[in-house]
Amino acid sequence: MSVPVTNWARNIRFSATGFHEPESVTELRRIVAQSSSVRVLGTGHSFNAIADTRGDLVSVARLPRTVELDERAGTVTVGAGLRFGDIVAELHGSGFALPNLGSLPHISVAGACATGTHGSGDGNGCLATTVQAVELVTADGELVTIGRDDPEFPGSVVALGALGVVTRLTLDLVPAFEVRQWVYEGLPAPTLRERFDEVMAAAYSVSLFTDWRTDRIGQVWLKRVTAEEAPESWLGATLADGPRHPVPGMPAEQCTRQSGAPGPWHTRLPHFRLDFTPSSGDELQSEYFVARPDAVAAFDALDGIRSLISPALQIGEIRTVAADRLWLSPAYERDAVAFHFTWRPDPVGAAQAVRAVETVLAPFAARPHWGKVFTTDPETVRRLYPRHDDFRKLLNGLDPAGKFRNEFVGRHFPVG
Structure with a gap:
């Protein structure tokens, strides 16, 4: 094959x-x-x-497409190869929901959890925080399950595919809920600096989109679980007069429904619709997580190099993520603000911008997203994660011969 x-x-x-x-x-x-x-x-x-x-x-895409709902326990066990978009409608139809989703419903459940991928919201952890148990095939071909009561569990969820091949995940559920999505345009940057916490607490999930070219945030996406109506003006921003795409000029029909129309959680929490095929890869992405108290200072540092960022950028996004206890999660033990960059498909231009971003964010102990473009050196990454050495011991214990190590994993978690 x-x-x-x-x-x-x-x-x-x-x-x-x-x-x-x-x-x-x-x-x-x-x-x-x-x-x-x-x-x-x-x-x-x-x-x-x-x-x-x-x-x-x-x-693992062809493994059995398991979706086993345990209504009494409020959990679902899913096959690792399934995408979030493959399971959400069935969960909703049974009266359940996942508390959060990423921008794209097209990503696999196991892959998103393994890399610390996330949605947004002050009270929402990364997607891996819903994991209650992990089933995986280890280096010797054995099938093992690691649950929350296992002391090694916090190192076994966001694990970069380094411990084995995940086959199934058991996820915590919440009751199904509805969401209304509103988009505001032109939030003044000075207002964001002064009222950052208020802005990010304005909805269940909040995303700020900016091209880092002006003193205004281009779009603020508010995903609300309340029935309140949205005023025409909010903190100096104006309610959009129709649906929007995060990238100016792109067709809004690719995006989930806006303008306050209520809908099931899984049709509003992602930015994009499942029946929209994501762009054919004409982009690169980077993302960095800083501690919540450093949000405004980090924003100012990035704003100071906007001339280096904007030429390489399609769009930037700013989100918040709640702290968790997963060893390799970028939000480990600290509420985080994530600065996301969708670069143009120009590796050279993106690399130059990435180096500039990493330089100005270095004073804030910025943790890079494991699955995106970054150049942060392994020793710096080690210092950014207090449980780095514990994960390395776990890795050496489960895979002493390095069967699941590749160059990426070996660089960050060397043998010995």
């Missing part, structure tokens, strides 16, 4: 010598046991070499 050539963004060319799409866990266990080097490919939405390998690349 031929190996996929590139990731979704086409900026990574895979080096794998074999590609497997097992249709059962038994088949997957055999593949892992017989291989000397394995990495797992999800939906390919990572923008660096985290999924690459010179050995066997394994997709």
Whole structure:
């Protein structure tokens, strides 16, 4: 079977010598046991070499499409290869919801959790915080389950695919709810600086979109669980007179419904609709998490280099993420503000902008998103994560021969 050539963004060319799409866990266990080097490919939405390998690349997309709802426990167990968009309608139809979703419903559940991917909201943790148990195939081909009562659980969820091949995840659920989405335009940057906490607390989920060119935030997306109406003017911003796309000039029909129309949680929390096929990878992405108290200072630092950011940028997004206890989560033990950058498909221009961003955010101990473009050196990354060495011990214990290590994992978590 031929190996996929590139990731979704086409900026990574895979080096794998074999590609497997097992249709059962038994088949997957055999593949892992017989291989000397394995990495797992999800939906390919990572923008660096985290999924690459010179050995066997394994997709879990064809494993049984499990969606097992436990109404009494308020949980669902899902197959690792499923996308969020594959499970949300069934959950909603049964009266349940996930508390948060990412911008795209097209990403795989396991891949998003493994990299600390997130939605937004002051009270919402990254998507991995809903995980109650992880089932995975370890280096010797054994199938193990690690639950919340296991002392190694906090290191086993956001695990970068380094501990094994995740086959199923059990997720916490909440009762289904409705959301109304409003978009405001032209929030003055001075107002954001002065009232940052108020802005980010204005809805269940808040996203700020900016091109880093002017003294105004281009769009503020408010996803509210209340029935309150939106005033025409808010903190100096103006209510949009119709649907908007985060990137000016792009068609708004690709986005989830706005203008305050109520709808199920899974049709409003993402920015984009499931039936919209994401752009064919004509972008690169980076993202950095700083501690919530540093939000305004970090914003000012980035604003000071807008001339270096904006030429390479399609759009930037600012979101908040609640603290958690997962060892490799970018929000580990600190409420975070995430500064996201969607770059133009120009690796050279993006690399120059990334270096500039990392330089000005360095004083704020900015943690890079594991699945996006970054150049932060491994020693700095080690210092950014207090449980780095604990994860390294866990990794060495579960995979002493380094079967699931690739260059990316080995660089950040060397053997020994």
